[in-house]
Amino acid sequence: xxGSPILRGTVTKAYGKFFAVALxxxxxxxxxxxxxxxxxxxxxxxxxxxxxRVTVIDVGDGEGRIESVEPRQSVLARLARQTRATEQIxxxxxxxxxxxxxxxxxxxxxxxxxxxxVLAESRGLASIIVVNKHDLVxxxxxxxxxxxxxxxxxxxxxxxxxxxxxxxxxxxxGKVSVVAGPSGVGKSSLINLLIPDRMQQxxxxxxATGKGRHTTTAAQLFRLDRDTxxxxxxxxxxxxxxxxxxxxxxxxFPEFRPHLGQCRFSDCMHEHEPGCAIRxxxxxxxxxxSRYDSFLAMRQGLPDDQDWE
Numbered sequence: 001x002x003g004s005p006i007l008r009g010t011v012t013k014a015y016g017k018f019f020a021v022a023l024x025x026x027x028x029x030x031x032x033x034x035x036x037x038x039x040x041x042x043x044x045x046x047x048x049x050x051x052x053r054v055t056v057i058d059v060g061d062g063e064g065r066i067e068s069v070e071p072r073q074s075v076l077a078r079l080a081r082q083t084r085a086t087e088q089i090x091x092x093x094x095x096x097x098x099x100x101x102x103x104x105x106x107x108x109x110x111x112x113x114x115x116x117x118v119l120a121e122s123r124g125l126a127s128i129i130v131v132n133k134h135d136l137v138x139x140x141x142x143x144x145x146x147x148x149x150x151x152x153x154x155x156x157x158x159x160x161x162x163x164x165x166x167x168x169x170x171x172x173x174g175k176v177s178v179v180a181g182p183s184g185v186g187k188s189s190l191i192n193l194l195i196p197d198r199m200q201q202x203x204x205x206x207x208a209t210g211k212g213r214h215t216t217t218a219a220q221l222f223r224l225d226r227d228t229x230x231x232x233x234x235x236x237x238x239x240x241x242x243x244x245x246x247x248x249x250x251x252x253f254p255e256f257r258p259h260l261g262q263c264r265f266s267d268c269m270h271e272h273e274p275g276c277a278i279r280x281x282x283x284x285x286x287x288x289x290s291r292y293d294s295f296l297a298m299r300q301g302l303p304d305d306q307d308w309e
Contacts, residue, residue, distance in 0.1 A: 004059075005058075014050055017033055019034075019048050019054075029062075030063060048069055051092035051229075074123070075089050075092050090219050091231045095176050096127065097128070097177070098128050098177045099130065100132060100185050100186065101181055102184065103136055105133060114294035118241060119241060122248075129153065130157060131154060131155070131156045132159055133186065134157055137156075147288035159190050176221070194230060195222045219233045260277075271296065
């Protein structure tokens with residue numbers, strides 16, 4: 001091990017104190033533990049998390065030692081249970097969120113999409129909306145995502161026929177994309193299509209962890225190529241709007257932002273107050289009524305700064 005080269009990689013799965021590290025320049029995974037000094041460097045956050053960029057040393061027998069963790073550029077995180085200052089990271093360094101819904105079957109749920117979008121906005125993540133099952137759409141159908149198309153990139157695809165998949169892949173290139181969506185919309189089928197060797201990647205990690213280390217976190221990164229990853233995060237739905245305050249919600253709607261600060265009253269809640277710039281924009285057709293209705297519904301369940309715990 002003396003004189004072993006420093007290798008760079010990305011953490012793709014966490015197993016308690018062990019971490020699967022996919023090496024940049026080799027098609028290998030090292031099951032790694034952080035070195036002792038590293039454990040004293042971080043407080044109030046996970047020492048190592050899925051998505052972290054790390055340097056490791058190969059110590060043999062398929063194992064490694066994490067020497068350093070690069071500064072995180074972004075995180076998708078929540079507060080750890082029974083704490084107000086310790087974060088639990090679902091994915092480190094995500095570049096964008098991919099929200100998968102169906103054009104029909106199951107019936108589209110735009111308000112759930114709006115909750116996902118607010119979650120991404122509150123974390124500073126770019127969003128891409130993917131509408132699957134394009135093959136089930138007929139010309140006379142209303143578009144349930146019409147209000148979103150003027151605000152976010154929307155990709156219509158069909159996993160079954162392959163329609164739109166190539167364009168979507170180009171949007172993913174060189175990025176870490178977090179994927180989420182309700183059940184039945186084809187999210188798993190899309191991930192399997194994008195990552196043909198997904199089961200092989202799972203098998204490789206399982207083989208590397210064949211020493212009784214089977215406790216895992218929910219998130220896992222799958223690799224499309226050297227610099228492109230997809231994060232399958234089943235726990236993202238439970239994250240909901242944690243950390244979003246009632247008074248900050250309006251800023252998480254991009255089409256609201258040009259009108260913020262323009263209301264007659266500085267503490268306008270954009271509900272019934274006279275001279276509300278948001279409601280005036282709705283009357284002018286600059287903000288969709290459906291998005292405003294989502295905003296009002298979300299506000300009801302959010303804490304304000306005084307009662308946040």
